[in-house]
Every structure is written in C-alpha cells, then in structure tokens.
Amino acid sequence: MEITTPSAIPLVAWEGALEAPPVAMAPKGAAPVVVTIGRPEVWAAAEALQNEVHRPWTPPLGLEGAWLVRFACTLRAPGPPGRITEARQNVYLTPRHAAAPAGSAYAFSLFPERLTVEDSQPEFHFNLGPELTFASGAGFKVGELGVKIQYRRVFPAIQSYGAGEPAPYWVFKPRALHPLEGTQFVYAVVAARAGAGGARGALEVVVTVEDRFGVFRLGLPEEARAHVGFTVP
Secondary structure (H helix, E strand, O other), rough: EEOOOOOOOOOOEEEEOOEOOOOOOOOOOOOEEEEEEEEEEEEHHHHHHOOOOOOOOOOOOOOEEEEEEHHHEEEEEEOOOEEEEEEEEEEEEEOOOOOOOOOOEEEEEEEEOOOOOOOOOOOOEEEOOOOOOOOOOOOOOOOOOOOEEEEEEOOOOOEEOOOOHHHHHHEEEEEEEEOOOOOOEEEEEEEOOOOOOEEEEEEEEEEEEEOOEEEEEOOOOOHHHHHHHEEEO
C-alpha cells in the first residue's frame, strides 16, 4: 500500500482563533492566531499491511487491533510583530469500552520522531513495517509487507513525545527564516489492547506567541471541543 501525504487538509474538523486558558490572560490588542485542525484519517493496519500477494497480517500478541492515523493542522502566523515561537499538537487516547483499564488504548509509534532544520530533503518517503514502527523508506521494495508513505516536511523542526503512551504529542519549532506557518501532517499507530474495543481520541493545538506585549500561550476555545473528537476503528 502507498499513501501520499496531501498538501492541504481534505476534511476540516474545526477552524478558528485560539484563546488563552481561563487561568491566564492574553493581552488586549494581541493579533489572533487562527488554526485549522483536520479530521483524522484512519487506515486499519490489518488491511494496509498487505503486499501484492495478500500475505495476511495480524496484530502483535496482546493487541486487539492497530490503526495508522494521520493528523493535520494549519497554523497562520499572527500579524507583525507577533510570531509563534512553539506549537504543540496533542492527541489524547482512551479505550472505547469504559470498563477497559486506563492506558489500554495508546500510541504504539509516532512519525516524525525527530526532524531538524539540518535535514536537507523537505520531501521523502518512509514506511510502516509489520512491527508497527516507522522507518526510512530507503530500500523499501514493491511487494514487501508494509505501507510506503510519501511525506513533505513543512515546519522546520519537529520532535515527537509519548510513543507507547495514551497522550502523545508533537512539538514544532521555528528556525531563522523558517516561521511556523502552513499545513503539517503527522502520523501515529494507534493500538488497542484486548478488551479496549478500539480507541476514542481528542485533539488539541497549543501555541506560544511572542509579540510587543510579551510571551503568552493560546489553546482551543471551549466551543472547539465538540468538534475535535474521533474514534478508531
């Protein structure tokens, strides 16, 4: 299976201006930061991880199921002199069955794990192997068991955290001449242990802004919460 990462968000879950949390105050007159959050796209690993001869794939021992999920967000820089100094995209996972133990739905692996501004290729391929981990696409051959994914990096520096945990996140940081604006896609393998019944998830985007008023943090307004949930399968 081959997946092409799009250049624009195909389905929008929510779009609007971020707000300061209730316990903090954003300065009056600060330029708004508008974001677009995409609706997660989901592929069942059992269907995706098949080669041309349809060799079957089954989840690792102890897993009820696994899914490749693509998340997307678009950041729009505030008006000058404001700038985004950091952005985070968070995913919060819980089992669909309320009686399942906490942590029985979680992120098995994440991509990008780490990309820096020194990486010379903005567009490249990587693959998801049968062990549910991401790796360089170099040497990946047609007909092998796996998923080949075409990827274009937009933000200059990306670091993921929380692989193996129910609350993973990606941190995006700018570099000189590379502001944080544009649409970026990230991937995760969401896994559910036996009895979880799949996973429920919620998305969050948090940005840190610096302008003439100082440094402050913005996140989703309460009205957005009803639009950024999802389920797998």
